[in-house]
Each structure stands twice: as structure tokens, then as C-alpha cells.
Amino acid sequence: MESTPPRLQVSNLVRRFEGRAVVDDVSLSIAPGDVTCLLGPSGCGKSTTLRMIAGVDMQDAGTIHVDGELICDTVFRVPPERRQIGLMFQDFALFPHLSVGDNVAFGLKGAKADKRRRAAELLERVGLVHYIDEYPHQLSGGEQQRVALARALAPKPRIMLMDEPFSGLDNRLRDGIRDETLSLLKEEGTSVLLVTHEPEEAMRMADEIALMRDGRIVQQGAPYNIFNAPADKAAVAFFSDTNELRGTVHGALVDTPFGPFLAPGVHDGAQVDIVFRPQHVGIDFDRGGRAPNTTERAGTPARGVVERARFMGSESLVEFRMDFDGGLIKATVPNVFLPRKGTPFWLTVRRDRCFVFPVD
Ligand SMILES: Nc1ncnc2c1ncn2[C@@H]1O[C@H](COP(=O)(O)OP(=O)(O)O)[C@@H](O)[C@H]1O
Numbered sequence: 021m022e023s024t025p026p027r028l029q030v031s032n033l034v035r036r037f038e039g040r041a042v043v044d045d046v047s048l049s050i051a052p053g054d055v056t057c058l059l060g061p062s063g064c065g066k067s068t069t070l071r072m073i074a075g076v077d078m079q080d081a082g083t084i085h086v087d088g089e090l091i092c093d094t095v096f097r098v099p100p101e102r103r104q105i106g107l108m109f110q111d112f113a114l115f116p117h118l119s120v121g122d123n124v125a126f127g128l129k130g131a132k133a134d135k136r137r138r139a140a141e142l143l144e145r146v147g148l149v150h151y152i153d154e155y156p157h158q159l160s161g162g163e164q165q166r167v168a169l170a171r172a173l174a175p176k177p178r179i180m181l182m183d184e185p186f187s188g189l190d191n192r193l194r195d196g197i198r199d200e201t202l203s204l205l206k207e208e209g210t211s212v213l214l215v216t217h218e219p220e221e222a223m224r225m226a227d228e229i230a231l232m233r234d235g236r237i238v239q240q241g242a243p244y245n246i247f248n249a250p251a252d253k254a255a256v257a258f259f260s261d262t263n264e265l266r267g268t269v270h271g272a273l274v275d276t277p278f279g280p281f282l283a284p285g286v287h288d289g290a291q292v293d294i295v296f297r298p299q300h301v302g303i304d305f306d307r308g309g310r311a312p313n314t315t316e317r318a319g320t321p322a323r324g325v326v327e328r329a330r331f332m333g334s335e336s337l338v339e340f341r342m343d344f345d346g347g348l349i350k351a352t353v354p355n356v357f358l359p360r361k362g363t364p365f366w367l368t369v370r371r372d373r374c375f376v377f378p379v380d
């Protein structure tokens with residue numbers, strides 16, 4: 021039986037500017053109806069990738085397929101307007117001289133009445149049908165954004181490409197608009213490639229995250245997997261604060277002040293970094309200098325004194341200066357926990373929540 025091809029398949033895409041590969045062998049795929057977030061720091065090549073998929077820039081190598089059909093390689097190229105790909109960028113611009121309804125109907129073909137019906141249907145979905153005969157300047161920023169989304173979706177694109185579409189909105193509006201946008205995209209069954217540099221946005225929106233760095237896709241998978249099985253140290257650090265311990269492997273174990281950690285498959289004498297998030301550091305009060313007991317799950321407690329404690333809203337972030345090397349370890353504690361600088365504590369590390377990476 022033949023399986024359905026991905027809605028979008030990008031294979032080995034390369035784009036060079038002045039000899040530098042800004043997009044360097046990028047492959048990614050999107051299943052029909054899925055939202056994939058292309059997530060990475062500013063300058064890593066996200067927009068360049070999107071522009072090639074849209075057809076407004078051309079790759080130096082690689083291919084792009086939509087529903088199994090070639091739309092672009094280095095010789096053949098379907099023009100942008102024939103790709104059935106919708107675009108939405110941060111600085112989307114509505115046509116100021118057209119009514120809201122005409123803005124939404126702009127890319128549609130056919131009879132006037134049909135175009136108006138489709139425009140009204142989408143405006144209804146974004147809760148703005150009552151503005152159909154108003155003009156863009158009469159709408160708030162958030163409302164204009166929803167009109168732009170309706171306009172991009174009106175021609176029923178096979179794929180929507182969205183480049184940091186929410187970054188122009190203020191924080192108060194953003195979460196609401198993200199959620200509305202996501203439910204509309206899901207109702208329409210549109211496949212989406214959404215570019216963002218914000219991990220929270222990707223976690224909130226994505227079925228899959230493609231993590232990009234220096235022109236390459238480092239990892240693609242469900243948000244849960246990217247968060248809990250990160251490909252490397254930088255992938256951990258992109259999503260949260262981290263702590264790090266360096267050690268040397270002996271017999272697939274690394275000895276640390278927090279007890280031994282497993283380093284399966286790493287040869288003797290190799291150096292590894294043990295990386296863990298502040299949520300996975302346990303803390304215990306010091307009882308007259310006596311360490312709490314070592315346990316299987318938490319390992320050996322190590323002593324540190326409070327360097328700094330800050331209230332972050334739903335949790336507190338406490339930094340400890342460790343006795344064993346004078347370095348800092350961060351721990352988060354739910355709610356308000358603001359011990360004074362210099363107070364001693366015993367720290368433990370959840371060994372099942374650590375990531376061990378060979379030092380390269
Ligand atoms: N037309 C261009 N000419 C030269 N360099 C470019 C061009 N477009 C982008 N770049 C460079 O490519 C890199 C990636 O850019 P971009 O894809 O916009 O990154 P992102 O969207 O991830 O922030 C940047 O270093 C940028 O300066």
C-alpha cells in the first residue's frame with residue numbers, strides 16, 4: 021500500500037550568500053494538517069528557508085515537494101503564485117484603501133458574490149464579520165492581525181508559512197491571538213510552517229518542532245521529545261536555564277559530588293557534561309552541618325550556600341555557591357522561597373532528569 025506523502029517535504033536545501041551557507045543541508049517534512057515550528061535563534065536561517073519554500077528566493081541545492089509533487093529544484097521552479105502556499109509575516113500589511121471584506125477576498129478568484137461569501141465565512145471565524153464593510157484603520161492591531169490571517173487562509177492554501185507572525189503584538193494580546201490562530205488553522209486543516217525564535221511560542225503552537233542552529237536542523241520531533249530528549253547541550257539550554265557538571269567516565273559511570281551518574285556507551289577516560297534543569301535540583305535544609313541521607317533516586321547531597329534568590333511569579337529561582345568547586349547551581353522552588361544570602365542547604369540532582377553529553 022502506498023502511504024500518503026507529507027504535505028511539505030524539504031530535502032537537503034542549501035542557500036549561500038557570498039560563499040557562506042546560511043541554510044546548510046536543511047531537510048524537514050510536515051504531515052497534512054500539522055503545525056511545525058521552525059525554532060531557532062535570530063540569524064540561524066529560518067526566514068531564508070521560508071523564502072525558498074514560498075518561491076521568492078531560490079536554493080543553491082536541494083528540492084521542495086508538496087503532496088509528493090516537485091515544486092522546485094535547482095532548474096525547475098513552480099512560480100510562487102501557483103504553489104498554493106499562503107504567507108503571513110510580522111509586518112503584514114492590509115490594503116488601507118480596501119474594506120476589510122475586500123482585503124480578505126483579495127486573492128480569491130470567481131464571482132463577486134462567491135468571493136464575498138468566503139470572506140464573510142472567514143471573518144465570522146475570526147469574530148470580525150461585523151467589520152466587513154469597515155476599513156483597516158478602524159481596527160485595533162490585534163483585529164488587523166486576524167484580518168490578515170483570514171486573508172491568507174481565504175484561498176485555502178495547502179500550506180501556510182508564517183514568519184514570526186505574533187512578534188508585533190503586545191504581550192497582553194499575544195496569547196489569545198496565538199490560541200485563536202491555532203484553532204482556526206486546525207479547523208481549516210491547513211499545514212503550517214511557523215517560524216519563531218521563542219521556545220514558549222513553539223511549545224504552545226507546534227505538533228512538531230524543527231530546531232535550527234547555524235543553518236542546520238539540529239532535531240525535529242514532538243515538543244515533548246525535544247524538551248525531554250534534547251539532541252545536545254545547546255538544545256537543552258535553548259528551552260530553559262541549565263546547570264552543568266563535567267566529569268570523566270570510568271566503567272560507564274561518572275563520579276560527581278552528587279554521586280555517580282550513568283554514561284552508557286561512553287568509553288573510559290572520555291569527558292562528559294552532565295546537564296540538568298533548575299526544576300530538577302532538590303534542596304534540603306542544613307541540620308547543624310549533617311548531610312541528609314543518600315538515596316537511589318536523588319543520589320548524594322552536596323552542600324552549597326545561597327548566593328541569590330529571586331521571585332519569578334509562579335516560582336523562585338535560587339542560586340547556590342557550591343562547597344565542592346565554588347561554582348553556581350540554580351534551583352527552582354514553587355511559589356515564594358527567598359532564603360537569605362549565605363544560608364547553607366544540601367542539594368540533590370534528579371538523576372533520571374539529567375542529560376549526559378560527551379565533550380567535543
Ligand atoms: N539576501 C541576503 N544577502 C546576504 N546575507 C543574507 C541575505 N539574507 C539573509 N542573509 C544572512 O543570512 C543569515 C540568516 O538570515 P535569516 O534567514 O533572515 O535568519 P533568521 O530568520 O533565522 O533570523 C543572516 O546572517 C543574514 O544576515
Ligand SMILES: [Mg+2]
Nearest residue numbers: 066067068183
Ligand atoms: Mg527571520
